[in-house]
Amino acid sequence: MPSEFPIPLPALPLPDAVPLSWYLILSAILFSLGVAGFLFRRNIITVFMSIELMLNAVNLSFVAFAYQLKSVDGHIFSFFVMVIAAAEAAVGLAIILTVFRNKQTLEIDEVSSLRL
Amino acid sequence: MHQLWLIPALPLAGFLVNGIFGRKLGKPAINAVAIGSVLLSFLWVVKTLFALGPLETTYTESYFTWIQSGIVNVGFDFAVDRLTAVMLLVVTGIGLLIHIYAIGYMSHEGGYYRFFAYLNLFMFFMLILVLAANFLLLFVGWEGVGLCSYLLIGFYFLKKSAGDAGKKAFVVNRIGDFGFSLAIFLTLVTFGTLDFVELTGKMAGMSPETSAGVITGICLLLLVGATGKSAQVPLYVWLPDAMEGPTPVSALIHAATMVTAGVYMVARAAPMFNLAPVALDVVAFIGLLTAVLAATIGLAQNDIKKVFAYSTVSQLGYMFLALGVGAYSAGIFHVMTHAFFKALLFLGAGSVIHALEGEQDLRNMGGLRGKIPVTFMVLVCAAVAIAGVPPFSGFKSKDEILLAVHAHSPWMFWVGVVTAGMTAFYVFRAIFLCFFGNYRGKAHPHESPLVMTLPLGVLALLSLGGGYIDVPHYLAPLFGQPNVVHDMTLVAISVGAGLAGIFLAWLFYVAKPQLPEALAKALSGPYKLIYNKYYVDEAYDALIVHPLRDGSRSVLWRGVDVGLIDGMVNGAGTLARSIGAGLRTMQSGYIRRYAAWVVVGSIAVVAAATFLGGVR
Numbered sequence: 001m002p003s004e005f006p007i008p009l010p011a012l013p014l015p016d017a018v019p020l021s022w023y024l025i026l027s028a029i030l031f032s033l034g035v036a037g038f039l040f041r042r043n044i045i046t047v048f049m050s051i052e053l054m055l056n057a058v059n060l061s062f063v064a065f066a067y068q069l070k071s072v073d074g075h076i077f078s079f080f081v082m083v084i085a086a087a088e089a090a091v092g093l094a095i096i097l098t099v100f101r102n103k104q105t106l107e108i109d110e111v112s113s114l115r116l
Numbered sequence: 117m118h119q120l121w122l123i124p125a126l127p128l129a130g131f132l133v134n135g136i137f138g139r140k141l142g143k144p145a146i147n148a149v150a151i152g153s154v155l156l157s158f159l160w161v162v163k164t165l166f167a168l169g170p171l172e173t174t175y176t177e178s179y180f181t182w183i184q185s186g187i188v189n190v191g192f193d194f195a196v197d198r199l200t201a202v203m204l205l206v207v208t209g210i211g212l213l214i215h216i217y218a219i220g221y222m223s224h225e226g227g228y229y230r231f232f233a234y235l236n237l238f239m240f241f242m243l244i245l246v247l248a249a250n251f252l253l254l255f256v257g258w259e260g261v262g263l264c265s266y267l268l269i270g271f272y273f274l275k276k277s278a279g280d281a282g283k284k285a286f287v288v289n290r291i292g293d294f295g296f297s298l299a300i301f302l303t304l305v306t307f308g309t310l311d312f313v314e315l316t317g318k319m320a321g322m323s324p325e326t327s328a329g330v331i332t333g334i335c336l337l338l339l340v341g342a343t344g345k346s347a348q349v350p351l352y353v354w355l356p357d358a359m360e361g362p363t364p365v366s367a368l369i370h371a372a373t374m375v376t377a378g379v380y381m382v383a384r385a386a387p388m389f390n391l392a393p394v395a396l397d398v399v400a401f402i403g404l405l406t407a408v409l410a411a412t413i414g415l416a417q418n419d420i421k422k423v424f425a426y427s428t429v430s431q432l433g434y435m436f437l438a439l440g441v442g443a444y445s446a447g448i449f450h451v452m453t454h455a456f457f458k459a460l461l462f463l464g465a466g467s468v469i470h471a472l473e474g475e476q477d478l479r480n481m482g483g484l485r486g487k488i489p490v491t492f493m494v495l496v497c498a499a500v501a502i503a504g505v506p507p508f509s510g511f512k513s514k515d516e517i518l519l520a521v522h523a524h525s526p527w528m529f530w531v532g533v534v535t536a537g538m539t540a541f542y543v544f545r546a547i548f549l550c551f552f553g554n555y556r557g558k559a560h561p562h563e564s565p566l567v568m569t570l571p572l573g574v575l576a577l578l579s580l581g582g583g584y585i586d587v588p589h590y591l592a593p594l595f596g597q598p599n600v601v602h603d604m605t606l607v608a609i610s611v612g613a614g615l616a617g618i619f620l621a622w623l624f625y626v627a628k629p630q631l632p633e634a635l636a637k638a639l640s641g642p643y644k645l646i647y648n649k650y651y652v653d654e655a656y657d658a659l660i661v662h663p664l665r666d667g668s669r670s671v672l673w674r675g676v677d678v679g680l681i682d683g684m685v686n687g688a689g690t691l692a693r694s695i696g697a698g699l700r701t702m703q704s705g706y707i708r709r710y711a712a713w714v715v716v717g718s719i720a721v722v723a724a725a726t727f728l729g730g731v732r
Binding site: 113 | 707708711
């Protein structure tokens, strides 16, 4: 990762642009919703979707920072995150299908055979 | 080079052959190896001494540097001077005779090869002890003979009393050896060398005033070592018990050679002792005390070997008395004559025991004069020698000691004379009880074979005539000519005491056999006291052994071991397990709980970074 941070910022002519903090606040709200969904929902599919929500919240902050800093690093990161999220969705859904076939349930607390 | 190393190496070879292959060898082969190695060693000693001639200075052979570290530089060196020459001849000569005797004595015993292997090992270590040119090598021999003594006392290890006696000897000797090793360390720190010749050179330039305290300390610590090995008060208690071993062992190790190692060591350290008059006084006092104490105990013992054992302790006391008054050559002279007559006494006693098939109690003997005449005659020879009847060997050496003692302090002389009378009494008491009167036993006595009586005969000749070997004169260059006036009155007094002892023994045990019983009844208090050996063993048990054992059990075992050490180890285990039990609740197996922990953890990291200022 090229370490050009901090770089001398040119004065940006964007007087009416949305400030960075708003993006970050939105990202934090989305992330918290994802965490809450992950912790409190019992359906595996919902939990899975919560994970996607958290990932996208992080993507949002990456892109916001990248725009603010005029650097493409954040964009590249968010592409990587999307690729991995896609792969994860494929594997995760396959696992969920197998779990459902074996247990006939999508209740997450039923899937606890690793417990002592 | 005179190849001194061959002298101890030959018995070592005998030990290795008999110890490793003895189980498969026949008795003749074992005999040949055991006797042959000692015989060759003896011949080599004789040859070497002839080749070395008058030995006016110490002859040293250095083989290799043994320890080299800082100021410590100890060589593996052997040295021969006149003192060593006397000891070499005594050790190998008497050792050879006793080896030959043991062929007959041990012929019906189990563990035949083991016995001779140990005996050869003992010869090896004893010769190392005598030949050593420095204190550390002497200590090697010193410990080695202690080991052999332990092995041979416990030779009949199936008998509990024999095993206990072996352990007792070992433990008591440890106390003395502790003192000896401290003395060695102190010598090394003070003088930077352990070599006898170098030490003598350093002492020669010193007046008694310089560093008297350190030298006195060294000498007293050496004395502690000597009291252990040479069975002096207060560490003599192991020697009487050591009679559990086979009789040839009692003769060789616990009478003739090993127990005189302490005397030899003190004589070897004579240049130091001469600078420490206080230590010399302590030596003399301990010697006198031991001589009297052991002689009185010997008066009332009924086991023939116990009588001679206490006699050994008493005679060793005499030797220490001689050392203590500065008459080193007289002490070594008595070492030699004592080796002759005490070895003979023990071997004769062994012959009696052999004849009576294991009977050792004097009360079950009697009237054996006609049945085992050779044994009787040699025992009488030994008895007149130890009783100090002129002109036999004991008279010569005891006389030398008593005259030197008189020149030092007269009261010690008188105590010594009384002890000499007691010595004569108890030895002749044993002779009369054993050979006169009527036979009171059950076994059928038979005379011992030639292989046993032959060494007895040689030893008898030495006991009678050994006094004419002029050891004091021979040793004079080492220790100085003793300035003793041969006052005929004093000689007559000491001889008179011996003869009176013999007469009393005759009166008590031959002429009027009912007298001892009456006397014992009349003086029942003192009689009980000496019959029970002054309750010294009981006192040691009560004062040292029991407190030590109970203390170990309740404090060291239950307290320190179980409480502290086990507690620490178990505590570490319990701590780890309880931490694990606490942490295990986190691993519930529910994915959502894991996720909750992840959240908690990341919040904790962010909080820590924020408040502690890790990230700006």
